[in-house]
Amino acid sequence: MEKPHILLINPWIYDFAAHDLWMKPLGLLYIASVLREEGYKISFIDCLDRYNTELLKLQNLERPKNKKYGSGHFLRTEVRKPDILKDIPRRYCRYGITEEIFIEELKKISHPDAILVTSMMTYWYPGVFRAIEFLKDKFPNTPIILGGIYATLCHDHALNNSGADFVFNGNDINGTLALINKLTGIENQFRYSISELPSPAFDLYQNIDYACISTSFGCPYQCTYCASKLLYPDFIQRKPESVVSEIEYFYQKLGIKNFAFYDDALLVNSDKHIEIILDEVIKLNLYPYFHTPNGIHPRLITASLAQKLFLSGFKTLRLSLETTNKKLQIETGNKVTSEEFEEALKILKTAGFGKDGLGAYIFMGYPGKEKEEVNDSINYVTQKGIRPFLVEYSPIPGTFEWNRMIEKGIIEGNIDPLFHNNSVFLRKFLSWEESDLQKIKAMVRRGQHRA
Ligand code: SF4
Structure with missing residues (x-):
């Protein structure tokens, strides 16, 4: 039987400022690596990938403008400031690829059996919600699992507002994988120890x-x-x-x-x-x-x-x-x-x-x-x-x-x-x-x- 296809998403940042100071979704890349080791098909979209081909084209660049040692600026697009932040005298922006590029990236992906969305800072949740909105629109019947820092620290908020079908709390990789199995009808039992995981799947990036x-x-x-x-x-x-x-x-x-x-x-x-x-x-x-x-x-x-x-x-x-x-x-x-x-x-x-x-x-x-x-x-x-x-x-x-x-x-x-x-x-x-x-x-x- 063919193993399920899992789509992994690292959403945008929404904030007043953000800089790529060696920022990658390490937890998600660990999960990708384990799933791949177990034979699952993996697709991956990182909204913060400064090497995204369409993003580079849009900026007329061959490669991102890096600072010393590989850090650098994300593309910044001003978005409407949430009402509760309107008295903060700074521009509120989305950082990463454009929404149009995200939609195009989704078009390239065959129908997934489950989608995993990660989250970082609690106050970046608008980027997570926006990604989930697009995902629901494109794959309405595919279960979406939200995990990561925001999902753990603001679990109730995420449960009530994110639009995800499941919100995962904590860093139990076996629990995450068990949920994926349940949703995709696989009976495999995972027994990974956090200290002995396979290396995170950095090779999913075309350039890094x-x-x-x-x-x-x-x-x-x-x-x-x-x-x-x-x-x-x-x-x-x-x-x-x-x-x-x-x-x-x-x-x-x-x-x-x-x-x-x-x-x-x-x-x-x-x-x-x-x-x-x-x-x-x-x-x-x-x-x-x-x-x-x-x-x-x-x-x-x-x-x-x-x-x-x-x-x-x-x-x-x-x-x-x-x-x-x-x-x-x-x-x-x-x-x-x-x-x-x-x-x-x-x-x-x-x-x-x-x-x-x-x-x-x-x-x-x-x-x-x-x-x-x-x-x-x-x-x-x-x-x-x-x-x-x-x-x-x-x-x-x-x-x-x-x-x-x-x-x-x-x-x-x-x-x-x-x-x-x-x-x-x-x-x-x-x-x-x-x-x-x-x-x-x-x-x-x-x-x-x-x-
Ligand atoms: S508990 Fe203290 S020392 Fe440990 S990571 Fe947090 S701030 Fe650093």
């Missing part, structure tokens, strides 16, 4: 400038504002040898040079994990460029680790500092102190890292963090000779901070996920003035320039 890698899932820390524990209750590290063969395969077979680590806690147990991986990469004489868009823990950086990070090819290292306010550092999870941050910087510089590759994340708009403290943190990082990068706080349902804000009456538990948007939250709920925001952003730009 980078791959994303998770050497682990979850995080042993428990910061008050973070969703990591909600998405991955357990901290699981993959076997180093499986990560190494994945990197080697992508590098040698797919010609990928840039790798972004998606780990929440890349450096935990480093001597038994990342150091082994990096030793092997160095031994294999691979020359990749590694990046950590997620931020790494300064506390865990040792001289031996820093040397391996440098020698194996880390080009973008973002250190998670968030704030220099001691009280806030402790209250939010105690993952780093300023002294540990300074020590890490010293070690990294000794290992060979210069100001180009190093940066520190600073929180802005965290409830209880005053504007002056943001300024202080930016100044502090700049004085240390590295570049500050702002992380605008985005409230996440189910976190400690979310519950605290409800108790304090800052938000209501049922606010529309559009209000989770980092560009919206501090303007709407913390009453930040536009001028304050612009001043801080200008300060960051100056800091980045100076460092």
Whole structure:
């Protein structure tokens, strides 16, 4: 019997700003890989694929205009701003391929037996809904399963509003596959372990400038504002040898040079994990460029680790500092102190890292963090000779901070996920003035320039 045909969709982003900072739907690519291994027929449309042939034609480009190391801008199309965001003085846009291109891509696909749609940020749900609308129109009798971060963190909202037939909660890959089987009449039982999945199916892209890698899932820390524990209750590290063969395969077979680590806690147990991986990469004489868009823990950086990070090819290292306010550092999870941050910087510089590759994340708009403290943190990082990068706080349902804000009456538990948007939250709920925001952003730009 012929195996079912599954269509996988990564929808658009709808937001005030978005940038392709090594952004790929890793979970969906893992599922694609497992399904393919089980003999299913796979079709895949990534609305954020900057290499989409029709998109390039539309822009009169032969290839996307990349920044250094494969990141770059998405095509941006202004769309009507949802009414509840109308007082945010910024243009609201759809990022990715045009709707016309999406419709044409759907026409090329034979009738699927089930459709899997993923979701990322909770406040990007309009892109998910729009994709589902088109899918329903084109394949009215095909069941649509929605999964991913928005579907997990805002499960009821997705159930009630997305138009999907099934909304999957969490990261249980066997559960997702069991549902696909049930819908397609297959009796196969899946028993995959998250730490031993086949490599994500990056080969589904015709062209690609980078791959994303998770050497682990979850995080042993428990910061008050973070969703990591909600998405991955357990901290699981993959076997180093499986990560190494994945990197080697992508590098040698797919010609990928840039790798972004998606780990929440890349450096935990480093001597038994990342150091082994990096030793092997160095031994294999691979020359990749590694990046950590997620931020790494300064506390865990040792001289031996820093040397391996440098020698194996880390080009973008973002250190998670968030704030220099001691009280806030402790209250939010105690993952780093300023002294540990300074020590890490010293070690990294000794290992060979210069100001180009190093940066520190600073929180802005965290409830209880005053504007002056943001300024202080930016100044502090700049004085240390590295570049500050702002992380605008985005409230996440189910976190400690979310519950605290409800108790304090800052938000209501049922606010529309559009209000989770980092560009919206501090303007709407913390009453930040536009001028304050612009001043801080200008300060960051100056800091980045100076460092
Ligand atoms: S250390 Fe980072 S990933 Fe881990 S809980 Fe804290 S913020 Fe989340």
